[in-house]
Amino acid sequence: MPSYRYRDVYARVDVPLTERVWPNRRLTQAPLWVPVDLRDGNQALPEPMDPARKRRFFEQMIAMGYKEIEVGYPSASQTDFDFVRLIAESEIAPDDVTIVVFTPARRDLIERTVHSIHGITNPVVIHMYTATAPTWREVVLGKMRDELRELILAGGRDILELTDHLPNTRFEFSPEVFNLTEPDYVIEICNAMTELWDATPERPVILNLPATVEIATPNVYADQVEYMHRNLDRRDAVILSVHPHNDRGTGVACAELALLAGAQRVEGCIFGNGERTGNVDIAVLALNMHAQGIDPMIDFSDIEEIRRTVEYCNRIEVHPRHPYVGDLVHTAFSGTHQDAIKKGFAEHWNRAAGQNRSERDIEWRVPYLPIDPSDIGRNYDAVIRVNSQSGKGGIAYLLAAEYGIELPRRLQIDFARRVQERADASGLEITAPQLLALFESIYVASDTAGVELIDLESVTHDNVNHTRLSLSIAGVKHSGTYRGIGPVEAAARLLGDQQIAVDVVSLHQSSLAAGIASDALTLIEYRSSTGTRWAAGRDRSVLTAAVNAVLCAARAIASESAAA
Structure with a gap:
């Protein structure tokens, strides 16, 4: 030149x-x-x-x-x-x-x-x-x-x-x-x-x-x-x-x-x-x-x-990366950025609650966001978006912000791996609805063939819990009545009696945001022959959602046994 x-x-x-x-x-x-x-x-x-x-x-x-x-x-x-x-x-x-x-x-x-x-x-x-x-x-x-x-x-x-x-x-x-x-x-x-x-x-x-x-x-x-x-x-x-x-x-x-x-x-x-x-x-x-x-x-x-x-x-469009006003200027795809933003939001909300003040009245210091998007009339919907560069923090934030699903940290790691595989295969951004659909296809198995809930009743008398449960396993009805335990342990025992061992390691209750029929969501971590895995169940009833999570795990375990 x-x-x-x-x-x-x-x-x-x-x-x-x-x-x-x-x-x-x-x-x-x-x-x-x-x-x-x-x-x-x-x-x-x-x-x-x-x-x-x-x-x-x-x-x-x-x-x-x-x-x-x-x-x-x-x-x-x-x-x-x-x-x-x-x-x-x-x-x-x-x-x-x-x-x-x-x-x-x-x-x-x-x-x-x-x-x-x-x-x-x-x-x-x-x-x-x-x-x-x-x-x-x-x-x-x-x-x-x-x-x-x-x-x-x-x-x-x-x-x-x-x-x-x-x-x-x-x-x-x-x-x-x-x-x-x-x-x-x-x-x-x-x-x-x-x-x-x-x-x-x-x-x-x-x-x-x-x-x-x-x-x-x-x-x-x-x-x-x-x-x-x-x-x-x-x-x-x-x-x-x-x-x-x-x-x-x-x-x-x-x-x-x-x-x-x-x-x-x-x-x-x-x-x-x-x-x-x-x-x-x-x-x-x-x-x-x-x-x-x-x-x-x-x-x-x-x-x-x-x-x-x-x-x-x-008659000229504003560039998506234009400072402050562009469509993407408050959006993070990078996993490290997403994790920092997620933690920044949590810290910001906690500070506001601790000071008993509005979130808009305290100092803004969320990483990677020089100003609060709400100052200029923007919401937080597009702050974190998911593609092949995204990490567990951003994926977890999006599910929580859009649907109210709070993922435990170990489930964040597991699901992020699955999302990365999908994003790498397509090369495209994954939207929030696609993220929810992927989550449900992996952890909330809709196929009830093999193990199905027929009836559940759980009551408390004199501070003692009584659970009555009926399941269909391989087309055969199995029932049990249990004293002093809740539906999750009752379902695990009934399944165990039929040689389907579901060893629940941890259980996490959540609820889906309005607009998803306000379902309860139960996430369980369980042990299988291939290691620790996750399953989820959803229903209007919290107790039924918990049993559905156990049954989801049982179906996965049964499939593993059949494959072996």
């Missing part, structure tokens, strides 16, 4: 910053969030949003709590212009939401933009941009530095003139491709714009610093932002904003380090749509903060509905 064709970023951008503070800072609060899905994200779609999709997306953002939304590029698209007019002529935007519209530094396009916002009573930000990097100046615009500076200032003057009669309007400037522009030139232009627009703390100007095409490691972007933060004039009258793209796959890191470096506002897209590899993902940024104990000030408690809206409006 001809890597020699590309210049190292340090040869293109020399940031005159010798001491930096951002490496020693910590994020403590959320920035101002500005979703640009309706403008930047929309212009990157193969099929731009129609009016219905734009409105649905806008209303979703409102519901999530965004207070500043870039709604379109009204001079570039009739659809965008019409959507801005919809906001002006209806009440779909709450009074506390700031509307942002985007325009190049060209008078006719600024006029069209200003025309679109007439009648909007919300606060409005007019966002003007011009590319400033050397390649863009020379190749695209054909301007020298001084010529481009004058073009930008002329656009700024046009905005002042054309909005002079409009109340509640503020201004934003983006030196597009900021991250490839000479630092001294960016400072010069930005200072000229804040002076022109008379930035004050009461009416601040937004200076937005786009990493339009990501070209460096995140620390370089942080240095560039800190340099601006420390050297801008009227700093207390400036809201310093960033707009990272994701060409190198580090857009989120760039935004986080930029906030450490002094940025106060972040523009991006929910789930990261945008040109090329996308805009910075402001959902990931917000939920990263949530995972650090910082309130992101945006509501992601129903992330599935948010995803449905974004996928519908963008």
